[in-house]
Amino acid sequence: MATTPTTDESTNRTTNERPPEVLTQQWVRDRTRAVITDALRANGETLVEAPPAAGKTTGLFAAVEDTGEPITYLTQREDLYDQAGKLARDHGLKPKVLPSPHRTCPTFEGDHGDEWRNRVTTVYGPNVGGAAIHKVMDLPCSDEGTCPYQLAWDFEPANYDVLVGHYVHANVPSAVENRTIVIDEFAEEAAVTTFHDPEPVVSAFVSRRRGLPFDDWTDFVEHRHERRPEAVRWFVRNYRDKNPDSWDVIDDDGDVHGLAGELVLGLLFAEDLGNGFRTTEKTIPKPTPDGWQRMALRDTSVRRRMSPKVAWNTEKNAVHLLSVPNFDDANGVAALDGTPTKRMWDTAFGVSFDHERVVPPSRMNDYLTDALDIKVHQYGAHDPDKAGTRPYSSGNHLYAETDEKLLHGIGMHFDADPDVITTRAAIREYDEDDRVLHHADEYRNFASVKSSNAFRESTVGAVLGSPHPGDETFKRWGAFMGSAIEGSGKGVDRSYRAVGDEIYHHYVHNQVLQSILRFGRDGQEAHVLVTSMCTPSWVEPEPLKMMTFSGSSSRAVVDCLRDSDGMSQSEIVDETGLSQQAASKALNGLDENGFVAVEDKPGPYSSQYVWN
Template sequence: MGENEPIEVEVNEVYESGITGAELHRNAERYFGEQLPCQRDGRCSYMEKRDFVPENYDVLIGHYLQAHNDDYLEDRYVAFDEFPGDAYFFEPRHNEATRAITNYLEAEQDLPFDTWKRLYYHRGDSEYEDEVEAWKSDLGFYSHKDTRYILQRKPGFHANAPLLTHAALEFDLLDNDWEYATLGSGRRAVRSSEDEWTILNPPPIHRAKSVVALDGTPTVTKWRLILGGDWINHEEVLDTPEEKRHYLEEILGLTIIQTTADSKPYHSGDYVNVDSDGALLESIHEKEGTRSAVITSKAAEELYSASGVDNHIGISEHYNNLIGSNQFKGVQLGSVIGSPHPPEDEAVQRWAALDGESVERQEYEDGTTKRGTYLDFGPFGNALFQDVVHNEILQAVMRFGRTPGKDEPGATVYVHTFWLPDWVIPEKQLQVKTWSDGMNEVVTALQESEKWPSGEWTNKEIAESISIGVRQVSKLMQELDEEGYVAHRRGGRGNAYHWSNIRLDDFSEFGKVEDVSELSRT
């Protein structure tokens, strides 16, 4: 660190290396050569808040990560409210894992390797077997306290380096080129072919008297992985599709309206259809008289802001920020737009790899990959995909209207993706149609015409001022007529159409929405 850099920069760097906040405060002089600013005039408020005796409290409420503290679990009844997601994952940034391993090996004398590559390519050599096994037997529990202080003073140190090194020694190759390792005490590690690492480090829930995990749409395989054991007993409260539908419609009072038959994978932002989403939200705004709250991907939120779609949105949140959130509990009008399906099947393949299984997209007989609504990962992979996509979308839907008002029966939620669980039957099926470039060109020409707003236009006059021909103009004007935006009369040479404005001031910016419920039932 340079002399002029604030200590906050150093603190952040050491914290990101895996040293806990409490450890930084307790041993600040060892890490930074001085006390932290927050400790110079007395005890840090952060440390003061940590300084309590758990036994003095009957009930503790905390974050998922606090389950790693033995004192908070010891001899207690523990409840997990909702699936913790990736709370117990350590995911090194690109090259961070291999760099940490190399830095560790340069100072670790008990392993016969000095770089990540030498370890990886020679880990199975018989000449090193005894030394490797001796090192593994003396590991401890991989906390920073188990890592020698000499290593902590070394640039590039990472507190998880011993754990990463152990994973590198244990990796087995799966059929889809992911690597998998079990590391004891429920811990697991996986590595993709793109060198993306995930370390799963479950909390020590064996310290608790009993554990209850609450989840409206559980995938038991993932719960068993995240809590580090096969001891979970799964008890369904609602056993049948009919009971589940009754709960959604009668108990929660939800009205679900599905608005597309497309999968709409929105995680990366590459497939976000701003015009279609804008048309839906604009239509909801006009019909309901208020702006819809929205749950979508973070990438979609950013595109909505750039395109003006957010003018039709009340509040919004992205999928990755929903765990534990109650911000929509009093919201009676919501939209869930796009699916949270990650790119390159990352989430499905990662969770499968953590369970030691290889999954890949299935193919048709001609060798082409199944996509969209025909996406198929095989039986095990499909169960995980349902959790990653179907169940997460339903969980998003159920966040609306949890605490309805006195006269409010429950929320109305528009779902703009195909991926709902099969047992959910929407109240309505809508279809969103976006305007073509030609339509937008026609309407702009009319609104900028000298005759606007009370004159009349023929198809020929309109075509002369834009880039499309008379025949296409005629079709587009008839569509506007059917939508009630314009009216027509026939007369003059050739009994031509003469168009007049009715409500083009209200022309929707992005498109229109049609009710296709009856069509979907036939």
């Protein structure tokens, strides 16, 4: 493990180089390359925090060229595979995309019919690898020889500088050995397997294993503590065969799962946290002379051979299994993330990462405003009465009137309809009446914009509300960490205590920040309106004095008059579809506040309203 120089927050930890007084994007990109280069040379576990638009992917392949260190680049997004291959070749490196049955197997792709495709994809889900499926099942793609997927694995990894694949390839020994593993962005769905109904999976496993002292799920739940010593001895003797083999899963009716052994072992040691969750990670007293009844999984010899982390939601009887990959044979691990939460990375990979920041926290607002030229305007930042977290994930508590008013106002101020990022639920609700998103140019949800360049040319943006996955998610990750997470308070005052707040900020504040940084990435000044208070503490929002109009009728009249040289009330009614009464009320209000002038003109409509 590399040692790291000790410096204050304003200094880059890796090189002791202080950032310049005025941060530039080029300096940040150069620093990103340097920090990643040091991470590859360290042969340890390094978490590189490179903010969005810092060029971390480009910097990575330049660093591989600089160091000559072979890497395996793992990402969740398959659309980045081609980009990674091109960048590798641009730097004189030889890349290889690791095979996936979904891309290279005709059966998985549906060439032999939907029935075959559904069958293999169903088996693939319970953690049976593509190689095992091809070995055990008589697949049509192998009728005339070897399947292209199998042929694609016939290569020597040492002949390639860069292997490119999905997170699941972290479990393939040949893709890990003697290389530095580079993980691009944190992805919970790749690390966590959820059993919404663990009963049939556990019953199928314990009933088919001679020597395990349980008959079924009920017997297991009732007697797992007093029979724990005997069960642990079974796992110690049989850990290599702890999980069902591929044939068991393929030949079963759906109750056998490839991770059943890890699930049972984790549940065997799950202790109550007191918040509706049980976990393998709770610190409990040392074992008594009567054996393992009061021993934590981390204290057993079996933990060195397999290390499942379990978060058991006893209220819903759902179990979340965190499977930590084994990187013992890798040269090192470099994790790249724009907005990382170190505690979550440590938990997911079972190590303590060295956290290296490209830009120190004290200079992040400078990076936002100087290097990226993004101005954040936060609704409620300068008026506590308007401040709120606005969790929009459920779609049940939307501020439609406020959102419409603000989108209309910022569009008027900058003479351009804003591009909008919000939750799927908000888009669904706002799509139904079209009042709010009528004022947007384009709109996307939070999940779809991370690592996306869709709005890179957008100079006016709005982030409506905030994502909130629910307290169950925070409790789940707290359980993986051995912490009982509980929330208290409301709105901006709600807290989950120290560990819980880190998890909350990961899912909420960091996602809002990621959305802010989607705009204006082509060098132009961008203005982003944020309607929640869910931003990192270092963000310094700038005031924005823009006109806003209450009431959809007033906004419709304003839009009508701003695009004309003057109109009568009857013409406004025809143009907007408002009633005469609604149009008259809106015009009177605008007239009283000085936004319109009334002019007398000859013709059938003597009174003309003109935007003032």
